[in-house]
Amino acid sequence: MTWTVASLLIAFTIFGWGAVLFLRREHPPLDALEIAGLGKQWMWEFRHPGGQREINELHVPVGKAVIVSLASQDVIHSFFVPAFRVKQDAVPGRTTHVWFIASEPGRYHLFCAQYCGAQHSEMGGWVTVMPPQEYAAWLGNQGQGETxxxxxxxxxxxxxxxxxxxxxxxxxxxxxxxxxxxxxxxxxxxxxxxxxxxxxxxxxxxxxxxxxxxxxxxxxxxxxxxxxxxxxxxxxxxxxxxxxxxxxxxxx
Ligand code: HEC
Ligand SMILES: [Cu+2]
CATH class of the missing domain: 1.10.760.10 (Cytochrome c-like domain)
Structure with a gap:
């Protein structure tokens, strides 16, 4: 009895601990910055809300929740930033989401983690995390596009x-x-x-x-x-x- 109840409690504790993280993953903060990401053979293309466009580079502010809404133009790709511990498939015909808060400025590797054809291994780039003022300045320098x-x-x-x-x-x-x-x-x-x-x-x-x-x-x-x-x-x-x-x- 003791062993059964004790292991049950331990199992439920670990389940609860994990489940909270999954719930949090589904509910990004409401003030999050939403960036549109598009996977295609063989590159990642991003658009900021202000219309700024980047290829295989993603600039984000530090300490702010960022949602990347992902779509794919051809086959399944996967947005993967190991340093942020996030990975999310971009599936043709759907919009999927991944969100993160980058806590330290720097440059982090971005990969495609889903085998997607001949140049899959070259599909990737860098996520640059900048202090908010630098990020704002960077956005301003990207040329005046439409939002x-x-x-x-x-x-x-x-x-x-x-x-x-x-x-x-x-x-x-x-x-x-x-x-x-x-x-x-x-x-x-x-x-x-x-x-x-x-x-x-x-x-x-x-x-x-x-x-x-x-x-x-x-x-x-x-x-x-x-x-x-x-x-x-x-x-x-x-x-x-x-x-x-x-x-x-x-x-x-
Ligand atoms: C020929 C007229 C017509 C055109 C053109 C048209 N729509 Fe519609 N749309 C409708 C009607 C009627 C409905 C409601 C019936 C339905 O749900 O299909 C609707 C429904 C919708 C809905 C669901 C809205 C709701 O309240 O459920 C969305 C979103 C939408 N349209 C977006 C678009 C977009 C974007 C375009 C252009 C790319 C577009 N529509 C072009 C007539 C049109
Ligand atoms: Cu890919």
Whole structure:
């Protein structure tokens, strides 16, 4: 009895200890900086919220939570920074997330940890962790680009999304302001949270989930937008919901 109960308690203690870490992993701080990462054969491309673009380099501020939202243009890649103890697959057709707080300035190796073709071994680079002021100065020196969300807004017009979702539209389509993180009632009586997964499917596979009260008239944009454009559209849709909790969106 004693041995059984004692080992049970030990097992539960270790389980609880580990489970807390998994929960924390699923819930990045709400003020985290979100960087869009895209894996492709054979490089990592990153875009900062201000639109600054980097290839095989990632600059982040020290002491601040950073979420890297990952997508892949071709095959499965894996974002791996051994010094931060984080590794996350980038899977085609999905947005995945990894977050970390870098505690010491420096340069750290970034790898692709998923065999992804002939030049897999060369796919990688460096994460540079800088004090906040230096990071701000670095961002300022990267040239004046459009923000990711502004690029998304342009696409939103160019692709004709605004023709249906705009205010003056003749088609009845949901208002997308505030959609990110909001519960959406579907016509099959279910309710889902409009997270990254939902927004992505709404654009690429709109017939899969129809918002209650609307006709299924939205065309699929599968093949018309690539992963990079999808990241811009998602950034734009998220920017319409500035105070949405990222919690639901961060668990895929
Ligand atoms: C032909 C009109 C039309 C066009 C063009 C269109 N949509 Fe839609 N969209 C709709 C309608 C109608 C719905 C609601 C029915 C449904 O869920 O499919 C919808 C639903 C959505 C939803 C889910 C919203 C919610 O509240 O559940 C998102 C996100 C969305 N559209 C984004 C886009 C984006 C981004 C584009 C451009 C790439 C776009 N739409 C182009 C008509 C359109
Ligand atoms: Cu790779």
């Amino acid at each position: 990711l969300a502004a690029d998304g807004e342009k696409l939103f017009r160019a692709l004709g999304c605004s023709g249906c979702h705009g205010n003056s539209s003749k088609v009845r389509a949901p208002d997308l302001a505030g959609v990110f993180g909001r519960p959406v009632a579907l016509d099959n009586q279910q309710t889902v949270i409009a997270d990254d997964r939902y927004l992505r499917d709404s654009i690429l596979n709109p017939k899969k989930e129809i918002a209650a009260g609307y006709e299924p008239v939205m065309p699929s944009f599968d093949g018309l937008v690539d992963e990079q454009e999808l990241q811009m559209l998602l950034a734009y849709l998220k920017s319409l919901s500035p105070r949405a909790t990222r919690e639901s969106g961060a668990t895929q």
